Amino acid sequence: MESKLYYSLEYADDLNCLLSSAEDGAQIERTKTLFEEIRASVNNNDEQDRSFWRPVLPWGGVYTIRAGRKAISCTPLYVKISLKNTCTIDGFLMLLYVILRENHTFPREVALFLGKEFVEHFLHLMDSYDYTTVKLLWIWDRMSKRQYRSEIHRTALEIDLFGNEHENFTKNLENLMSTAQESLCTSWACPQLPGAPPGIISISPPHELPHRDLIQSAVDEFFCPRILLCKELGCDGLREFSHRVFCHGAPPFVILNMQLWKSEDLAYVPYHLALSQHRYLLEGATLFNREEHHYSAAFQIDGYWMHYDGLRSDNLILLSKPPELLLLSSLVYIRESDK
Numbered sequence: 554m555e556s557k558l559y560y561s562l563e564y565a566d567d568l569n570c571l572l573s574s575a576e577d578g579a580q581i582e583r584t585k586t587l588f589e590e591i592r593a594s595v596n597n598n599d600e601q602d603r604s605f606w607r608p609v610l611p612w613g614g615v616y617t618i619r620a621g622r623k624a625i626s627c628t629p630l631y632v633k634i635s636l637k638n639t640c641t642i643d644g645f646l647m648l649l650y651v652i653l654r655e656n657h658t659f660p661r662e663v664a665l666f667l668g669k670e671f672v673e674h675f676l677h678l679m680d681s682y683d684y685t686t687v688k689l690l691w692i693w694d695r696m697s698k699r700q701y702r703s704e705i706h707r708t709a710l711e712i713d714l715f716g717n718e719h720e721n722f723t724k725n726l727e728n729l730m731s732t733a734q735e736s737l738c739t740s741w742a743c744p745q746l747p748g749a750p751p752g753i754i755s756i757s758p759p760h761e762l763p764h765r766d767l768i769q770s771a772v773d774e775f776f777c778p779r780i781l782l783c784k785e786l787g788c789d790g791l792r793e794f795s796h797r798v799f800c801h802g803a804p805p806f807v808i809l810n811m812q813l814w815k816s817e818d819l820a821y822v823p824y825h826l827a828l829s830q831h832r833y834l835l836e837g838a839t840l841f842n843r844e845e846h847h848y849s850a851a852f853q854i855d856g857y858w859m860h861y862d863g864l865r866s867d868n869l870i871l872l873s874k875p876p877e878l879l880l881l882s883s884l885v886y887i888r889e890s891d892k
């Protein structure tokens with residue numbers, strides 16, 4: 554069994570093969586992108602029907618790969634790949650798609666971090682409603698093997714993405730959102746160590762209530778310069794930390810991990826955020842249902858808020874009020890255009 558598993562993984566890992574077989578299938582030429590279809594449906598909605606007319610990025614997925622000539626006698630010609638618990642990437646893939654389609658300069662910018670090929674394939678597959686391939690693209694192109702479990706049952710490979718969405722998605726965007734801060738100790742005797750290693754944005758819930766917007770305050774605190782007691786062994790100096798900066802310039806979007814925040818602190822979520830001399834706008838959020846250990850996402854198009862939940866049959870609906878009984882898992886902000 555072990556060798557078969559190895560073989561299947563080895564084979565399936567061939568991303569080019571995955572993509573070329575996806576393109577083999579006759580794709581219908583569409584005049585509108587998926588984003589344009591959703592936007593049209595949002596703008597023409599009526600009170601009776603608040604759902605998008607077809608399922609978008611449904612939970613899970615089954616993909617069949619051709620094992621082709623590489624197959625050895627005991628291995629079947631086709632291998633089925635079943636995806637399980639994909640909600641840990643689905644919501645963010647949906648948000649990423651909306652962000653890239655809504656902002657014309659972002660695909661080029663994001664391509665610098667995720668690769669031009671990845672971005673082009675991603676948009677093409679979403680626009681072709683080829684949702685299982687989109688997920689496999691993310692899994693094989695971006696995720697580390699430690700972030701998903703795979704098992705083989707007879708001739709089918711199963712990939713289980715059960716876990717935390719920040720582990721399965723945000724973590725794989727570290728380059729895009731990395732920030733750094735330099736530090737210098739005031740003591741001449743201090744073993745001068747370089748500043749802390751770069752890290753993605755992480756904001757913490759406040760210890761005491763500030764007078765103004767909690768989230769903006771937490772972001773400011775994360776970026777502002779500070780002086781702390783030096784932590785070097787045997788040093789009693791003070792260490793000055795510079796203003797924190799984005800390692801590669803202000804990113805097109807940022808994801809704030811809100812898992813540690815209490816819902817009462819999140820009663821007010823700001824629509825605008827000042828971040829490293831740029832203005833960011835709230836674009837969406839991912840939400841967590843604790844009972845079902847299930848993630849979903851909300852995002853806006855032309856000022857209308859939509860809720861995406863891959864498990865529902867009408868999985869994209871227009872919201873008239875915020876979805877209930879769900880915890881905020883993340884907030885997603887996009888950089889305001891310079892125009």
Ligand SMILES: [Zn+2]
Nearest residue numbers: 738743783788
């Ligand atoms: Zn020191």
